[in-house]
Amino acid sequence: MLAAVITEGQLQVAERPDPTPGPGEVRIRVAAAGLNAADLLQVAGHYPAPAGWPPDIPGLELAGTVDATGPGAESWLDRRVCAIVGGGGHATAARVPAAHLLAVPEHVDLRAAGAFAEGFVTAHDALVSQAGLRPGERLVVTGAAGGVGTAAVQIGAMLGAHTIAVTRSRAHHDALRDLGALEAILTEELADIAPVDVVLELVGAATAATSLGRLGPHGRLVVIGVGGGSRLEVDLLAVMQRRLRLTGSTLRSRSPDEKARAVAAAATDLGDRWSRGGLRVPVADAYPLAEVARAYAAFGHSGRFGHIVLEMP
Ligand SMILES: NC(=O)c1ccc[n+]([C@@H]2O[C@H](COP(=O)([O-])OP(=O)(O)OC[C@H]3O[C@@H](n4cnc5c(N)ncnc54)[C@H](OP(=O)(O)O)[C@@H]3O)[C@@H](O)[C@H]2O)c1
CATH class of the missing domain: 3.90.180.10 (Medium-chain alcohol dehydrogenases, catalytic domain)
Structure with missing residues (x-):
């Protein structure tokens, strides 16, 4: 070979x-x-x-x-x-x-x-097995235009979640809506969205600093990628008060x-x-x-x- x-x-x-x-x-x-x-x-x-x-x-x-x-x-x-x-x-x-x-x-x-295989199995495992994403829940996918992100947007839509695709350029927003995202926003708009139930964090610290703050009560954040940094200051009081779950994995x-x-x-x-x-x-x-x-x-x-x-x- x-x-x-x-x-x-x-x-x-x-x-x-x-x-x-x-x-x-x-x-x-x-x-x-x-x-x-x-x-x-x-x-x-x-x-x-x-x-x-x-x-x-x-x-x-x-x-x-x-x-x-x-x-x-x-x-x-x-x-x-x-x-x-x-x-x-x-x-x-x-x-x-x-x-x-x-x-x-x-x-x-x-x-x-x-x-x-890599994108869909990773995104499915993160959203279904780890986050337990349910129909009607609000889902944020950061790094949404990449290989895992485009899979996650489709799985989120398939599961009936209100899926919000986050990217750092508007270039792919129409294509992400075509894949099933109900909203496509820029990273700098993430801080202004209403609370969400699940964040699929594909970028890491660069977006998690904001995405973590958007989790509502019982919210779940699943870290799958840290290309944008792996270190973050977390307010543990907010984790307690909102009963958040922070998790992650490698396949x-x-x-x-x-x-x-x-x-x-x-x-x-x-x-x-x-x-x-x-x-x-x-x-x-x-x-x-x-x-x-x-x-x-x-x-x-x-x-x-x-x-x-x-x-x-
Ligand atoms: N844990 C696991 O089992 C597992 C499995 C597969 C992948 N991963 C990891 O998950 C991540 C995503 O994988 P992928 O295959 O989807 O990668 P990808 O195709 O390269 O996509 C990464 C996306 O993230 C965006 N991005 C990168 N840095 C950013 C930043 N600082 N701020 C905002 N957006 C940023 C990129 O946007 P631009 O085009 O603008 O750069 C791109 O759209 C990678 O870190 C990868 O290593 C983990």
């Missing part, structure tokens, strides 16, 4: 042996794979892959066709799938536990599917069983809707694997709507 290999802090496309699936695993012939902020951190040497995953091939999500199976995973052979992986997604083949697969609906092209570091549960829960709640064309994966740009360095540079630029995807030869 070919893979984007980290070599002295740079990415180079290199040949590697094809992986062999073990018990309960499949091998995916990868068609496309989304980029994530964690990939850039890994290349820079700040976010090593968890044990059991290729240490020098980044890539947390992918889509393709299963071309080999280990014992117990035979039913997946030849199926179009997407998956979250602990690393190794930016390659033409990957070995993945079958429990971490999602079936890709027939009408969905594999390019978009390559950027489905990558979870045990295989925990990941399997998160994937299964997302598949149960989102699978039908995705099949009916009710979920979209906005792809801002796609690059061939040979141009992986350009793709990573593009991911680092502000102003994108949705995902950057690598397409495999």
